[in-house]
Amino acid sequence: MLFILLLYLTGYYKSATMKLLLVSPSHQSRKKLKAIKIPQLNLHILASLTPNDVEITVVDEEIREIDSSLDFDLVGISSMTATANRSYQLSDRYRQRGSKVVLGGIHPTILPQEAIQHADAVVIGEAEGCWTDVINDFRKGRLQKFYHVPEPDLSKVPFPRRDFYIDRAIFNCVGLLTTRRCPYACEFCSVTDFYGRKIRHRPVSMVVEDIKQSGSKTFLILDDNVAGHPKYSKELFEALIPLGIGWVGQSSISLAKDKEMLKLCRLSGCAALFFGLESVSPSSLMGMEKTLKSIEETEEAIKIIQDNGIAFHPSLILGFDTDTKAIFDDTLEFLARTKLPTMALHVLTPYPGTQIYQRFKDQGRIISHNWSHYDHHTVVFQPKNMTPQELAEGHHYVQSEFYSLSSIVRHIPFLLRVSPINLRRALLFLLLNIAGKGVAKYIDTSLDWADNNEKWNSQEVRPGNLSKKCQRQV
Numbered sequence: 001m002l003f004i005l006l007l008y009l010t011g012y013y014k015s016a017t018m019k020l021l022l023v024s025p026s027h028q029s030r031k032k033l034k035a036i037k038i039p040q041l042n043l044h045i046l047a048s049l050t051p052n053d054v055e056i057t058v059v060d061e062e063i064r065e066i067d068s069s070l071d072f073d074l075v076g077i078s079s080m081t082a083t084a085n086r087s088y089q090l091s092d093r094y095r096q097r098g099s100k101v102v103l104g105g106i107h108p109t110i111l112p113q114e115a116i117q118h119a120d121a122v123v124i125g126e127a128e129g130c131w132t133d134v135i136n137d138f139r140k141g142r143l144q145k146f147y148h149v150p151e152p153d154l155s156k157v158p159f160p161r162r163d164f165y166i167d168r169a170i171f172n173c174v175g176l177l178t179t180r181r182c183p184y185a186c187e188f189c190s191v192t193d194f195y196g197r198k199i200r201h202r203p204v205s206m207v208v209e210d211i212k213q214s215g216s217k218t219f220l221i222l223d224d225n226v227a228g229h230p231k232y233s234k235e236l237f238e239a240l241i242p243l244g245i246g247w248v249g250q251s252s253i254s255l256a257k258d259k260e261m262l263k264l265c266r267l268s269g270c271a272a273l274f275f276g277l278e279s280v281s282p283s284s285l286m287g288m289e290k291t292l293k294s295i296e297e298t299e300e301a302i303k304i305i306q307d308n309g310i311a312f313h314p315s316l317i318l319g320f321d322t323d324t325k326a327i328f329d330d331t332l333e334f335l336a337r338t339k340l341p342t343m344a345l346h347v348l349t350p351y352p353g354t355q356i357y358q359r360f361k362d363q364g365r366i367i368s369h370n371w372s373h374y375d376h377h378t379v380v381f382q383p384k385n386m387t388p389q390e391l392a393e394g395h396h397y398v399q400s401e402f403y404s405l406s407s408i409v410r411h412i413p414f415l416l417r418v419s420p421i422n423l424r425r426a427l428l429f430l431l432l433n434i435a436g437k438g439v440a441k442y443i444d445t446s447l448d449w450a451d452n453n454e455k456w457n458s459q460e461v462r463p464g465n466l467s468k469k470c471q472r473q474v
Contacts, residue, residue: 018054018139021072021094022046025079025086026061027375041175041222042078042127044160049131056161061086071097074138078105078127079115081351084371091118100143102134107371110353116145125149126180128157154180154202159210173220176247178207178236179228187355199229204239211243221249226273228252230261237264250274256301262308272311272429274344280334283322295334302338311429312340318398319348319391321384328394332401341414342432343402345439346376347395348383377443396443403436 024040040060047056059066075094079087084107091101095118104123108115112122121143123130129149137143154177162174181199211219226249227233240247241264251273255262265273279285282295302312318327335343350357350366351374360366365382373380377395379388386394401407411433 018074019070019072020050020054020056021066021070021075021099022056022058023066023075023077023090024060024062025077025083025090027082027086027372040078041160041177043076044162044175045128045157045177046076046131047161048158049128050135054135066090072099074135075099075101076127076134077101077103077119079103079107080105081107081110081371082375083107084115086372088115088118095120100138102143107352110351112146121145121147123147123149126152128152151200154200155206157202159206159213162214173218173248174214174216176207176210176219176221177223178202178204178221178226179223179232181224181228187359199225199232201229201232204232204236207236208239208243211240211245217245219245219247221247224250226251227255227258227261227265230258234261234264237261237268237270240268243269245269246271248272248274250276253277253298253301253305256304262305262310266308266310270310272313273305274313274315277314278317279320279323279327280316280331281320281322281327284320299338302340311342313342313344313432314340315344315346317346317348318395319379319381319383323383324385325390325394328398331398335402339414341411342429342436344436345395345399345402347379347391348381349374349376350381377439392443396440399436399443400440403433403440405437408433408437 022043024043040058043058043060047058050056057067057070057072072094075090077087077090087103087105087107091103095101100120101118102121102123103115103119104127108119108122109124112124115122121134122145123134124146126149127134129152130147134143134147157177160175160177179199179201226236246269248271253275255265255273277298280295280298285294302314305312316331318331331345348356350360357366360381366380367382367388368378368380379392379395382388383391408430412430
């Protein structure tokens with residue numbers, strides 16, 4: 001008995017039940033938004049791959065905090081670049097408390113040597129392909145430092161455990177996986193660095209069964225491009241029609257060119273799609289691998305998609321090498337002209353591992369390697385035709401104008417036009433407007449932290465010196 005007590009006090013005695021924590025870290029500057037909840041699907045798939053005798057806790061820090069009073073034998077953390085610092089902070093804390101820590105996700109995959117400084121093991125690639133090995137190696141006391149993962153066969157990836165979805169919100173979307181990878185290779189995008197370009201599919205029958213087992217009627221399809229493989233997409237949409245569900249997802253704007261697929265998409269229950277327009281500048285679009293390279297084609301595609309009853313939510317990026325300070329007013333004019341009720345606005349972010357990161361690094365244009373700044377809203381590089389601070393001010397200006405209170409009021413008729421008989425969907429887009437208004441206050445326009453700040457911001461920038469001609473239109 002005394003021997004067992006000594007083992008317990010010195011930390012060698014472990015509870016018979018293995019305790020596992022799976023975490024999706026938050027970005028440190030963001031507040032939790034409980035109105036709209038998006039589950040972290042990958043962690044719930046890992047939970048399904050974990051043996052039943054393991055006690056599992058899953059925490060998405062964007063929704064709730066980790067209970068600091070709890071101890072765990074093994075901690076798995078999924079990290080993006082913007083959350084890398086928080087990931088390392090959590091890793092260091094739990095290792096000090098005696099836990100073993102495994103880091104995975106896109107950032108550790110791209111920078112494994114950096115990540116291993118804070119972890120006992122790093123998963124390079126998609127963790128579903130090695131998670132069983134990780135658990136078994138941990139139990140045998142011989143975790144490997146690196147797990148190089150072959151691409152998992154999506155037909156063998158189990159359904160995610162959905163019994164962890166315990167946080168209630170106004171809009172609860174159940175995450176759904178149908179494909180991985182994107183056929184495009186944008187210079188600034190890290191998706192192809194992680195998943196590659198050849199699209200892999202989950203069998204349509206598995207998707208249908210996953211939907212039925214979930215018991216939900218509202219879904220977020222987490223694919224990078226639901227229209228990336230037309231033959232598969234049409235088969236999927238046809239299978240969804242009899243289920244009577246509603247869903248949102250992400251697509252390329254080429255969907256507008258395929259009338260059959262667009263019709264099936266609407267009939268399958270699609271309420272809204274996120275489209276990576278990237279820019280309203282023709283010169284910027286010409287340098288990208290985009291199917292539509294003119295603003296006129298883009299505006300026509302938006303009309304076609306919205307006329308088919310699918311809300312169009314564009315993603316726009318500021319700061320491409322062809323962008324001048326005129327891009328800010330041009331963007332507002334485009335949004336006013338197309339009468340879009342929502343948008344996601346970002347500054348160009350050179351994520352490590354991407355082509356643009358290497359190019360900017362070679363050119364000496366990276367001004368910060370603090371990963372918490374790589375959040376879509378902080379300027380971390382020297383733009384070509386303006387100072388970093390001018391880009392930051394312009395970003396804040398466009399975000400603030402489009403989501404000003406008066407602009408939100410003007411968006412309401414557009415919301416109702418898209419969803420005339422679906423007030424719940426209109427309310428969702430109204431919430432996105434309110435959230436967009438809140439984003440503006442998180443945009444850092446000072447850049448006081450930037451390396452060689454005096455050099456980068458040598459030109460005087462006055463708040464409010466940008467044109468206001470679009471204020472009444474947006």
